[in-house]
Amino acid sequence: MRVDELGERALVKQLARIGYPPNATLPPGDDAGAVPWGGGHLLLKTDGFAYRQVALQGMSPEAVGWRAVTAVASDLVAKLARPLGFTLALAAPGEARVETLVGLTRGAARAAAAYGAALLGGDTNAGGELAIYASGVGVARAVLPRAAEPGDGVYLLGDRWGLSGAAIHAHYHGIPLDAYPAIRRAGHWPKARLEVLALGAVRDALSGSADSSDGLAETLWQLAEALGVGIHLEALPVFPEVRAYATEAGVDAHELVLYGGEEYEVVLVVKPGGEAAVERALRAAGVPHHCVGRVVREMGVWYRGEVLARRGYAHFQD
Amino acid sequence: MRVDELGERALVKQLARIGYPPNATLPPGDDAGAVPWGGGHLLLKTDGFAYRQVALQGMSPEAVGWRAVTAVASDLVAKLARPLGFTLALAAPGEARVETLVGLTRGAARAAAAYGAALLGGDTNAGGELAIYASGVGVARAVLPRAAEPGDGVYLLGDRWGLSGAAIHAHYHGIPLDAYPAIRRAGHWPKARLEVLALGAVRDALSGSADSSDGLAETLWQLAEALGVGIHLEALPVFPEVRAYATEAGVDAHELVLYGGEEYEVVLVVKPGGEAAVERALRAAGVPHHCVGRVVREMGVWYRGEVLARRGYAHFQD
Known part of the structure; x- marks a missing residue:
């Protein structure tokens, strides 16, 4: 089956369960993955998107880089994890401007700093269009899953x-x-x-x-x-x-x-x-x-x- | 300047320094990023590539997914960090086969398990070609940087x-x-x-x-x-x-x-x-x-x- 026949929602549901560890402290498909660590929890999250998908009219590369780290930080924070570090991986066509990639990275670094965390490098690759993948790690004493009970x-x-x-x-x-x-x-x-x-x-x-x-x-x-x-x-x-x-x-x-x-x-x-x-x-x-x-x-x-x-x-x- | 005029090596060198934290315990541009954490070090790494770049003749999607996690695990291990968790983000065109994405994820999960770690979910996005981004987090008591002295x-x-x-x-x-x-x-x-x-x-x-x-x-x-x-x-x-x-x-x-x-x-x-x-x-x-x-x-x-x-x-x- 083609992925556009299955659709993203069903695909994500299928992929999220594969190999998801039984000792995970957040369920598969939650906003971030989590494993027990040192009396608490270690959370990891990756979020990717195409530049043209998210760059609104008048939005600078810095703002797009900021947004990439913010999306991951927000997932960690929603689970009550304090962000510690982020990475930024970029795919770019050969004709992309170096200034754009520098701007993206600067924005990501500013966001990481704003969240009390570090931008810990990344990766660059050739790609048909400009795409951004931010990853982040955080720690939590107690995590908050996607959960709800009648009456809440x-x-x-x-x-x-x-x-x-x-x-x-x-x-x-x-x-x-x-x-x-x-x-x-x-x-x-x-x-x-x-x-x-x-x-x-x-x-x-x-x-x-x-x-x-x-x-x-x-x-x-x-x-x-x-x-x-x-x-x-x-x-x-x-x-x-x-x-x-x-x-x-x-x-x-x-x-x-x-x-x-x-x-x-x-x-x-x-x-x-x-x-x-x-x-x-x-x-x-x-x-x-x-x-x-x-x-x-x-x-x-x-x-x-x-x-x-x-x-x-x-x-x-x- | 275009990125293909600057070249990857110079680009990576420029980007790796942006916002790299002064308290980092590995230098910018090292195999992974590291910050002090709980008496040791927390390491984070992302590595991305296009499927067609790495899928050798006869290599299954499982093997490519395995390789994606292995590349990150190898960077962590080289710095003396024990891998704890990985994520896998996939970009795919609408006509990509669901079986391929499932295979990639299965391979990634197998690799994570082989390294005593967990595959903690990931992300899927539409993209012009199939691309894979693996991220991993690890912990180390003492890290080993890219360093060398005459006589070593x-x-x-x-x-x-x-x-x-x-x-x-x-x-x-x-x-x-x-x-x-x-x-x-x-x-x-x-x-x-x-x-x-x-x-x-x-x-x-x-x-x-x-x-x-x-x-x-x-x-x-x-x-x-x-x-x-x-x-x-x-x-x-x-x-x-x-x-x-x-x-x-x-x-x-x-x-x-x-x-x-x-x-x-x-x-x-x-x-x-x-x-x-x-x-x-x-x-x-x-x-x-x-x-x-x-x-x-x-x-x-x-x-x-x-x-x-x-x-x-x-x-x-x-």
């Missing part, structure tokens, strides 16, 4: 919900972002939220977490499907700039929140009764948070009572 | 010298390997030598090490140039099967040893006076070893008194 509360952490979606929408529709600095910042320079690591102190109040980079709706559907549970969404954060952009662009602001993608924010699943302690920890750490719904027994994802359409990004099929 | 002895560890070169030569010249099982094994299923980790016990007798995957001559030139020293090669191991193949193929057996590539073996640099202890440790660990020369003050590489030509493999320029 669902929270969105951070403040990029809808903003990254608006930045991507603006890119594809040629809409200038001069009047929307927060949208531009979320799209060009998203920052992984190291402050989320403070949740380690309230680990017992948590069921699980997921990094959202495929879009909120897709992330929730992945959780629901993998865990055999349902998620009822009741409220969504719609920030003023997202509302203003949506009005100008003639789109539904909720669509930007649900189908944006590349948020690099955390979806947090909190045990019943744990809400107060978790909210206190998030406030103390300065992490914006929004209680958006609840986990139910029946498999599916609903938004205000209606089944939420699944239209996430999938490679091989667009 | 130079050793080749392992038994694939010339054999991997013969396998690559056979591939490009359409020569069947049925009569050469050791050459085929070295080319298709090279195994990183975990036994080399036994050298941790004689770390004080060692100056440095380098993984050889660009070919012996290129590896020695890299060492000489980076360290400002010279290397006098006096003897080279030429194994019977390499000699037989060279005779049949009408090539110089020494050329196969010097310019082979993809050995995934270690070049070891031993302090003067340390030879006996190191040889004892290698014998006890069952690591084949060959004393091949000595480090000198004058920069360069010589083989039996003649300057050794530098003809390593470089991306972007072939």
Whole structure:
């Protein structure tokens, strides 16, 4: 079978299980891989993409390099692991500009430093198009898997919900972002939220977490499907700039929140009764948070009572 | 400037320094990156390649996946780090076969297990051609950098010298390997030598090490140039099967040893006076070893008194 017949979602599910170790401390297909190490956990993650896939209008090579490391850092942080080091592997055609590769590497190094970690070299290869593979290693005392139980509360952490979606929408529709600095910042320079690591102190109040980079709706559907549970969404954060952009662009602001993608924010699943302690920890750490719904027994994802359409990004099929 | 004008060697040298942390415990451009961690060192490495670059005649996707993890494992082991986990990221065109990707992942998982480590998932992306990026993390009590001082002895560890070169030569010249099982094994299923980790016990007798995957001559030139020293090669191991193949193929057996590539073996640099202890440790660990020369003050590489030509493999320029 061809990979474009199978589709990315089914392919990833199949590959993620191959040889995945029985002593792993995160399930296969989670945001990162983890093995026990020194009384805690060692996490490893690789994320690759084509330059043209992610370079939004006006985005510099530095910003793309920053984003590559940020995507990996966000996965590690969502699992409560502190990033220690990153590598950056580049594939480039012979006619690529050295300045572009230097810019990518500089951006990756800046991001690594911003996360208190090191850029530990990388690799370059000839390739048909410019592609970037970032890898990162982190350590955690206790990890947070993709897990949820009926009755749990669902929270969105951070403040990029809808903003990254608006930045991507603006890119594809040629809409200038001069009047929307927060949208531009979320799209060009998203920052992984190291402050989320403070949740380690309230680990017992948590069921699980997921990094959202495929879009909120897709992330929730992945959780629901993998865990055999349902998620009822009741409220969504719609920030003023997202509302203003949506009005100008003639789109539904909720669509930007649900189908944006590349948020690099955390979806947090909190045990019943744990809400107060978790909210206190998030406030103390300065992490914006929004209680958006609840986990139910029946498999599916609903938004205000209606089944939420699944239209996430999938490679091989667009 | 275009990357094919600058060339891979100069590009890698430029990129390797960007943001490389001052507290790193291996120098930029070494076989892996390393930071201090928990009284020891945490090492991270990524290695990428195009499938068609490395799949020799008759090599299965499993063998290519095995090789991807082996290349990374060999770099970690050469620095005296024990591998703990690997990831595998794949880029594939839509028409690629699912079976190929499954095979690559199975091979990678087998290799990880063979090295006592875990395959911790990965990533898939659409790409113009099939490409593989393996990353690995390892830990070491004491690391061994690319270092050498005049007076040091130079050793080749392992038994694939010339054999991997013969396998690559056979591939490009359409020569069947049925009569050469050791050459085929070295080319298709090279195994990183975990036994080399036994050298941790004689770390004080060692100056440095380098993984050889660009070919012996290129590896020695890299060492000489980076360290400002010279290397006098006096003897080279030429194994019977390499000699037989060279005779049949009408090539110089020494050329196969010097310019082979993809050995995934270690070049070891031993302090003067340390030879006996190191040889004892290698014998006890069952690591084949060959004393091949000595480090000198004058920069360069010589083989039996003649300057050794530098003809390593470089991306972007072939």
